[in-house]
Amino acid sequence: MDPSFSCSSYTVLVADDDAPINDLIRMYLADKGFRVLVASTGREAVRLFRTQTVHLVVLDIMMPDQDGWEVCRELRSSSDVPILMVTAKGESEDRLKGFGLGADDYVVKPFDPKELVARIISLLRRTYSSLRQVKPPASITAGCLRIETASRRVYVEEDLVELTPREYKLLLAFIQHPNQVLSREQLLDLVWGDDYDGEDRVVDATLKRLRHKLDTGGTAACTIETLRGAGYMYRPEV
Structure with missing residues (x-):
């Protein structure tokens, strides 16, 4: 495992209406150091996702009030957070439907908890340890x-904002990864490059300048939250 990967840096949301299954998954994940949130209904899962910082969702299909398909569709409408579907059904049609809705992986009950944890770690590493920017569209609009x-x-309310090349790349990194927690290390990789060997606090200083420049009349044009101990996250305006 990548020595820079730390389970304690990640929060996993487990959504299943089977209490023993929830307890089992929570026990194994907590033993590895993960922070674990548990939901027993689809609506509760969506509520927790909207109000908490979540890095990965373990999602059962058969749940009351809002099934896993609906929850997956709703989460995917605003976030690229990795989703691992868990179900008692093993038909290929279910797997194809899950992947079609944006699920990243699929596990069938009964499952080996150790294998589930291994898949979660692998998915987290692929998602958060190897982020790369894709070619952006010609124009991007987010609120004002x-x-x-x-x-x-870069324009705020049609007023040109002068950004340094580093500030511009940092802003673009956040815009291209909405609702994702980006650590200092990931931002250094995306903005400064793999071969950067300086102090990671340069991210804080650059972000402070960026926030100041995007602040117009006391109102931030771009909401980039600081998540203590985890990193930063850009939340698009609704």
């Missing part, structure tokens, strides 16, 4: 913020 990527111009 507009980015013209060809000219690298």
Whole structure:
């Protein structure tokens, strides 16, 4: 395992209406150091996801009030958080439906808890340890913020904001990874590059300048939250 990967840096949301299954998964994940949130209904899962910082969702299909398909669809409408589906059904149609809705992996009950934990860790490492920026569209609009990527111009309420190349890349990194917690190490990788060998606190200083420049009349044009002990997260305006 990557020595920089720490289970304690991640929160896993487990959603299953089977209390013994929830307890079993929570026990194994907590033993590895994960922070674990538990929901017994689909609506509770969505509520926790909206109000807590969640890095991965373990999602059962058959749940009351809102099944796993509906929850997966709703989460995917606003977030790329990895989703691992868990179900008693093993038909290929269910797997295809889950992947079609945006699920990242699929486990069939009964399962080996150790295998489930291994899959969770693998999925987290793929998602958060190897983030890369994709080519952005020519123009990006987020609330009162507009980015013209060809000219690298940033506008707030149609007013041009002068950003340094590093500040611009940092802003773009957040815009391209909405609702995802990005650690300092990941931001260094995305913005400064793999070969950067300096102090990681440079991220804090650059972000402070970026926030100041995007702050117009006391109102932030881009909401980038600080999550103590985890990193930063950009939340798009609704």
